Amino acid sequence: xxxxxxxxxxxxxxxxxxxxxxxxxxxxxxxxxxxxxxxxxxxxxxxxxxxxxxxxxxxxxxxxxxxxxxxxxxxxxxxxxxxxxxxxxxxxxxxxxxxxxxxxxxxxxxxxxxxxxxxxxxxxxxxxxxxxxxxxxxxxxxxxxxxxxxxxxxxxxxx
Amino acid sequence: xxxxxxxxxxxxxxxxxxxxxxxxxxxxxxxxxxxxxxxxxxxxxxxxxxxxxxxxxxxxxxxxxxxxxxxxxxxxxxxxxxxxxxxxxxxxxxxxxxxxxxxxxxxxxxxxxxxxxxxxxxxxxxxxxxxxxxxxxxxxxxxxxxxxxxxxxxxxxxxxxxxxxxxxxxxxxxxxxxxxxxxxxxxxxxxxxxxxxxxxxxxxxxxxxxxxxxxxxxxxxxxxxxxxxxxxxxxxxxxxxxxxxxxxxxxxxxxxxxxxxxxxxxxxxxxxxxxxxxxxxxxxxxxxxxxxxxxxxxxxxxxxxxxxxxxxxxxxxxxxxxxxxxxxxxxxxxxxxxxxxxxxxxxxxxxxxxxxxx
Ligand code: SF4
Ligand code: SF4
Numbered sequence: 001x002x003x004x005x006x007x008x009x010x011x012x013x014x015x016x017x018x019x020x021x022x023x024x025x026x027x028x029x030x031x032x033x034x035x036x037x038x039x040x041x042x043x044x045x046x047x048x049x050x051x052x053x054x055x056x057x058x059x060x061x062x063x064x065x066x067x068x069x070x071x072x073x074x075x076x077x078x079x080x081x082x083x084x085x086x087x088x089x090x091x092x093x094x095x096x097x098x099x100x101x102x103x104x105x106x107x108x109x110x111x112x113x114x115x116x117x118x119x120x121x122x123x124x125x126x127x128x129x130x131x132x133x134x135x136x137x138x139x140x141x142x143x144x145x146x147x148x149x150x151x152x153x154x155x156x157x158x159x
Numbered sequence: 160x161x162x163x164x165x166x167x168x169x170x171x172x173x174x175x176x177x178x179x180x181x182x183x184x185x186x187x188x189x190x191x192x193x194x195x196x197x198x199x200x201x202x203x204x205x206x207x208x209x210x211x212x213x214x215x216x217x218x219x220x221x222x223x224x225x226x227x228x229x230x231x232x233x234x235x236x237x238x239x240x241x242x243x244x245x246x247x248x249x250x251x252x253x254x255x256x257x258x259x260x261x262x263x264x265x266x267x268x269x270x271x272x273x274x275x276x277x278x279x280x281x282x283x284x285x286x287x288x289x290x291x292x293x294x295x296x297x298x299x300x301x302x303x304x305x306x307x308x309x310x311x312x313x314x315x316x317x318x319x320x321x322x323x324x325x326x327x328x329x330x331x332x333x334x335x336x337x338x339x340x341x342x343x344x345x346x347x348x349x350x351x352x353x354x355x356x357x358x359x360x361x362x363x364x365x366x367x368x369x370x371x372x373x374x375x376x377x378x379x380x381x382x383x384x385x386x387x388x389x390x391x392x393x394x395x396x397x398x399x400x401x402x403x404x405x406x407x408x409x410x411x412x413x414x415x416x417x418x419x420x421x422x423x424x425x426x427x428x429x430x431x432x433x434x435x436x437x438x439x440x441x442x443x444x445x446x447x448x449x450x451x452x453x454x455x456x457x458x459x460x461x462x463x464x465x466x467x468x469x470x471x472x473x474x475x476x477x478x479x480x481x482x483x484x485x486x487x488x489x490x491x492x493x494x495x496x497x498x499x500x501x502x503x504x505x506x507x508x509x510x511x512x513x514x515x516x517x
Contacts, residue, residue, distance in 0.1 A: 027216060027218070
């Protein structure tokens with residue numbers, strides 16, 4: 001029994017090693033699989049992987065409406081205080097009721113680690129990660145951005 | 160016909176005519192020394208760019224592609240950089256040992272070249288205990304690593320050196336037993352005899368399954384002996400920064416680097432000599448036409464072709480397998496490789512005694 005297990009161990013090891021070598025051997029002979037982007041050279045034809053994360057943006061539709069309710073869930077989820085939500089109160093014209101709404105979505109790009117936690121936390125899917133990555137500027141203050149566009153308002157029906 | 164042995168014979172003849180027998184020997188030694196250094200320098204350049212390209216393609220990258228056509232001069236540029244860098248010696252280091260260690264590593268590699276047959280009748284020193292000489296001298300290489308690690312006065316270097324000591328001492332055993340299998344089959348320790356015995360077929364094919372097992376064990380053991388991944392415990396850059404050569408810079412570091420590649424070349428050359436027939440062309444039974452074509456290819460090309468095929472295999476290992484932990488490493492040797500190679504040696508002996516090999 002001991003001998004059987006011993007030989008099985010060896011067989012399993014050889015098999016798994018061979019599987020790995022088959023994979024790298026495949027990559028070695030199939031250069032079309034190469035994923036390197038020669039960035040500044042192919043700036044116009046750059047292909048970024050789908051999951052690449054460049055910065056957080058807020059989704060606006062054609063009527064300049066977004067889905068952010070100002071709930072601050074993203075601010076709480078952020079591990080390094082990148083997001084600051086400043087809220088205001090909208091007064092409903094008909095009923096006269098007050099309603100909490102977003103005033104300014106402050107985003108400190110210089111602090112963001114692109115961890116995606118804020119996007120996961122958002123209950124209405126108002127923000128997403130964009131693929132832009134050429135963020136260098138000469139002054140750090142330019143990295144502090146307001147994500148909700150001026151004059152934008154919450155889309156009707158989003159609670 | 161043009162061949163390396165012809166050139167060597169002509170040089171020998173010419174020197175004997177010009178300067179007399181004694182000076183001819185001295186001059187030939189100098190020429191051999193320069194040739195060895197030249198070989199190492201070219202090997203370093205070629206193997207480094209080869210490794211970088213192989214690793215890049217295996218990891219779906221492009222690899223170096225800026226210096227020269229397709230990045231082929233990258234290693235030249237690197238050498239230039241290393242040449243002009245300052246070789247520092249850390250304050251608390253043992254100055255003498257620290258500075259001597261890289262040279263010991265290089266000298267061991269150079270000594271190992273002596274008994275290798277690069278082509279038909281082209282060998283520096285065909286001594287009658289060639290295989291014994293190789294296994295004896297190659298075990299000195301651990302001393303240079305221990306020296307470097309100890310003299311650096313750095314905990315990472317020392318740890319790397321200690322690991323490397325444990326590793327080389329253990330893997331020497333199974334490498335030795337794998338080599339012994341071929342010695343048993345041939346009945347001689349002389350390299351030229353071993354190559355001659357493979358005239359009608361390489362030992363890898365003639366020796367049945369035990370020879371193949373011995374070959375696999377040999378390849379695993381020499382990968383470990385040259386401290387290459389997956390056995391690069393001595394360097395382990397993610398754990399020990401750079402292991403035994405953490406404190407080295409400039410040309411002294413380059414010597415260690417070069418010695419690593421020289422050692423890879425040498426062990427692959429030994430593997431090619433013992434198992435794949437050295438410079439012997441590939442022959443199949445009595446297909447005279449096929450064998451004639453194979454004979455037409457120069458023997459040096461056969462030797463370097465086989466060696467580079469093995470080097471590629473070892474690089475393939477390096478860029479596929481993850482590094483072993485030190486206890487797994489020793490388990491692999493003492494619980495698997497050593498018992499198997501001992502049993503295998505018995506089998507080979509049986510085959511040799513009964514004359515079952517072809
Ligand atoms: S991606 Fe991470 S770090 Fe950046 S804003 Fe969102 S939660 Fe904060
Ligand atoms: S972006 Fe999403 S999580 Fe953040 S305040 Fe707006 S609705 Fe809430």
